[in-house]
Amino acid sequence: MDNRNCGFTREGKWFRFRAAAIIVEGDCVLFAGNEKEDFFYSIGGGVHLGETAEDAVRREVLEETGVSYEVDHLAVIHENFFNESGGGLAGLDCHELSFYFLMKQRGTKELHSHSMTQGVEETMHWIPICDLDRYKAYPTFLKDYLSKEHTGIEHIVTDERINNNR
Secondary structure (H helix, E strand, C coil), X not given: CCCCECEEEECCEEEEEEEEEECEEXXXXXXXXXXXXXXXXXXXXXXXXXXXXXXXXXXXXXXXXXXXXXXXXXXXXXXXXXXXXXXXXXXXXXXXEEEEEEECCCCCCCCCCCCEECCEECEEEEEEHHHHHHCXXXXXXXXXXXXXXXXXXXXXXXXXXXXXXX
């Protein structure tokens, strides 16, 4: 983990504060992927110490897409509990707190992405919202969230731990 990020690992547990973007153009939502992972994931990353979540999401979106999107509003606070079987988080009990910001639409799906993660290039994918359930894409709540009208900020908790004790 980048030592500037708001996160830590201690006693078999991993925690991270993450800022993420919900980027919708037309009937599609933007996800990232890479050749090391078998799933798609939301645009975003760790909030740096001393950085606001809103500044972090703008930074991450620009880094990953090559485009400067404007923030519309904070939409979701997501608490995600999960375990990883591979990679750098293997064997850890993970807890990620993410602030999801809805970004203002630009009217184009054109991106200028040259982002790298884990030593490989990230690829950007515009996935039709109506087809999201056909993809292995995280966060899993996004299709349901995007299919409804919302007022205010939603608090969503997901628990995907293998040994779920709840």
